[in-house]
Amino acid sequence: MxxxxxxxxxxxxxxxxxxxxxxxxxxxxxxxxxxxxxxxxxxxxxxxxxQDKQDLLKALVEHHALSFYRNVEQIVMQDRPFAERLREVLALRLDFASEWRGSWASVAREAHPGDPSGWLKGLRETYLRLLEVLVRSGQERGEVRRDLDPSLTAAVLDAINPQFELPRQAYLEHLMEVLVKGVGQ
Amino acid sequence: MxxxxxxxxxxxxxxxxxxxxxxxxxxxxxxxxxxxxxxxxxxxxxxxxxQDKQDLLKALVEHHALSFYRNVEQIVMQDRPFAERLREVLALRLDFASEWRGSWASVAREAHPGDPSGWLKGLRETYLRLLEVLVRSGQERGEVRRDLDPSLTAAVLDAINPQFELPRQAYLEHLMEVLVKGVGQ
CATH class of the missing domain: 1.10.10.60 (Homeodomain-like)
Structure with a gap:
């Protein structure tokens, strides 16, 4: 090493x-x-x-966000059906949300005192850009309607509300049912 | 008076x-x-x-949440097509989100020091229950697929992420495009 x-x-x-x-x-x-x-x-x-606890927490949030994005990017970039990739991305997103169980906001606040919203928004936009790439590739494959705006559709696909505790698999199935049919040809 | x-x-x-x-x-x-x-x-x-500023903020959050729920309930209870009612509910939800522009969480924290999440979750569940009533009525009208679980579908319809600033009307249209087609027969 x-x-x-x-x-x-x-x-x-x-x-x-x-x-x-x-x-x-x-x-x-x-x-x-x-x-x-x-x-x-x-x-x-x-x-x-x-440097200190604050610096440690800031690094923690960025480390976890970045490793989440790397995993999402790896899935998005594969040459596979849109629905399969969306399912895997949403499953990762649910895991991420449940791993942090509502502590994300308070950790972010401690990591970035004052107003962490700009910093978090920057992190979040990376995820939305990856969803947008996924939508575009679904459109190119003829699996997603071409009349949908990729950026706005990405925002719609970002439908997971981590505050709400639901049976994971059943919730994922319903997301897939509604979203895949909703964006499909 | x-x-x-x-x-x-x-x-x-x-x-x-x-x-x-x-x-x-x-x-x-x-x-x-x-x-x-x-x-x-x-x-x-x-x-x-x-009593004090904290009490004022707590009353403020509850007042605004309750008046939002009353408006949502009024729409949900009407005998009109599912899609029309969903559009109006989502428009209200977008207005609510933009009125508070990300200050909801910090106001809630100040109104309810310690951990406001239980209190907020209680408020939030009222909204999800109303969406569930809407889904059930859409199913009874034959406008929403009967194989969808109403509670999980309500959670999927709660797709708005208020942190993200998007052109309101275009975003609403995309939500409607994807969600109504997604839950439809």
Whole structure:
């Protein structure tokens, strides 16, 4: 392992430990000591990678958002039917929402005091752009109506409201039923 | 006007003034003095109706949510085609979202310190129940597929994400295009 890979590895281990501590103890119970213990490193090591708790949380949100986008992009770029790819993207989106269980907003607020909405909007737009690429490719394949505006349709496909707890599989099926038929030829 | 109506009237005037001050000065600029000035009453009068700023904000959220639900209910209960009623409900929902422009969450937090999510979830479920009634009536009219679960379909129809700023009319048209075709026979 190169020294660079080692650094990336340790940074990622600390971020993974952070999400574990968050899930177990909530935001109010998140302490750098606990993160260090969960990551099996010294407290000083955490401070080598992150200035403070706020910096750690900001990195956490970006790390998770980026890895979500990478996964979505990988699905979107495949040469497969629109509906199959949409199903996988929506399943990922549901997993993401349930993993964070409503703590996304409070973590974002702590990571970005003041008004985090601009920062979050920037992250969110990446997802909407990927959905837009998916709609366009569905149109090119003749599987999505060409009279639909790709950007507005992407916004409609972003129909998941993570605040609402529903049986995952049944909800996903209904999303697919309505959305795929709704955009179809 | 009866004394009861007068009280309700003054209370409502103070709440309307509060939303005006909120829109002009934001949450950080919201002061009871300003609200009193905008409502053309004395500061003491505000305290006759509301304990403090937090109580005022809690009443504001509930007042606006309830008046939104009343309007939605009125539309849902009409004996008219499903698609027409859905369009009107979604238009109301878009107006509601744009009126609050992302300040809903921060107002809710200030109105209900700690974790406002349970309180907000309760408010939100009223809206989902009304959408469910709409879906059932669409099914009874033969305009919505009977194989769709009304509660899950209501959640799918709750597709509006208020954080995202889109041209209102075009977005509404796309929602209608996708959702009405998606749930239709």
């Amino acid at each position: 190169t020294p660079e890979a080692k650094v990336a590895d340790k940074r990622e281990a600390i971020l993974e430990a952070t999400i574990k501590v968050l899930q177990q103890r909530g935001l109010s119970g998140l302490k750098v000591e606990e993160v260090a213990r969960a990551a099996e490193v010294g407290k000083g090591t955490v401070y080598l990678y992150f | 009866t004394p009861e109506a007068k009280v309700a009237d003054k209370r409502e005037a103070i709440l309307e003034a509060t939303i005006k001050v909120l829109q002009q000065r934001g949450l950080s600029g919201l002061k009871v003095e300003e609200v009193a000035r905008a409502a053309e009453v004395g500061k003491g009068t505000v305290y006759l109706y509301f």
